[in-house]
Amino acid sequence: MTTREKYVIVTAAGSGTRMGASMPKQFLNLGEKPVLRHTLEAFFAAIPQIHAVVVLSAQMKEYWRNLCYTQKFYKPQTFVEGGLTRFHSIKNALKQIPDDAVVAVHDGVRPLISPKLIQRLFDLAEQYEGVVPCLSSSDTLRCLAKFEEGWLYDSQSESLPAREQIFGMQTPQIFDARLLKAAYSLPYEDSFTDDASVVQTYLSKNPEEKSRVCYVPGEKFNLKLTTPDDMLLAEAILSLISK
Ligand code: C5P
Secondary structure: OOOOOEEEEEEEOOOOHHHOOOOOHHHOEEOOEEHHHHHHHHHHHHOOOOEEEEEEOOOOHHHHHHHHHHOOOOOOEEEEEOOOOHHHHHHHHHHHOOOOOEEEEEEOOOOOOOHHHHHHHHHHOOOOOEEEEEEEOOOOOOOEEEEOOEEEEOHHHHHOOOHHHOEEEOOOEEEEHHHHHHHOOOOOOOOOOOHHHHHHHHHHHOOOOOOOEEEEEOOOOOOOOOOHHHHHHHHHHHHHHOO
């Protein structure tokens, strides 16, 4: 059996407005290194020969290139310009991926992913056309509608499935490149907020495709840094795990 080349597309073209910082969160320092560097280092630690395709906004491309240079972070990276949404950013990046590769897509703002989980997901990708890490909810979930400072009860919550059946999706989501490219040829929908949503929609429209997507446990520490609180939490976790 020939081993397929492994790629990771790291999305880092978002503006990160919810963080309220002057700089998108992927470039903020976590400990002594930028968030995006932590993210990339986890992939190179897991799979040293992996090809990294980093999606950046036109404004931040030079900034990141210079930062890597001044920090002597010389790991090879292919840079791709981002699009209007995450979907469009990934669509651009997929042009760099050969059809016969296996490709992970990871949010640049999830720096605490463990190399162990990355390896496990790539191992599973030998058996399944798609592998997606996720976590079940320990909180009770409810649908609410925005109201002034807070929210109001929305009767739709009665139709929500039990919490044991609801999962939060994480990244990296890993796919057979041919399948992911076919899925990303669909026209954009607002519900396409991760790769599995694109692939599942593609598979439901193409029932002759026999591809299987396997959902497996992710990691609690694999946080998606969104608000300033997340940054504090990530700092605390980082100091714990690097002790
Ligand atoms: O939009 P959201 O906050 O879910 O972003 C998830 C990831 O997608 C982030 O890493 C962000 O930088 C990236 N993104 C992107 N291009 C966009 C919007 C978001 O690469 N146009």
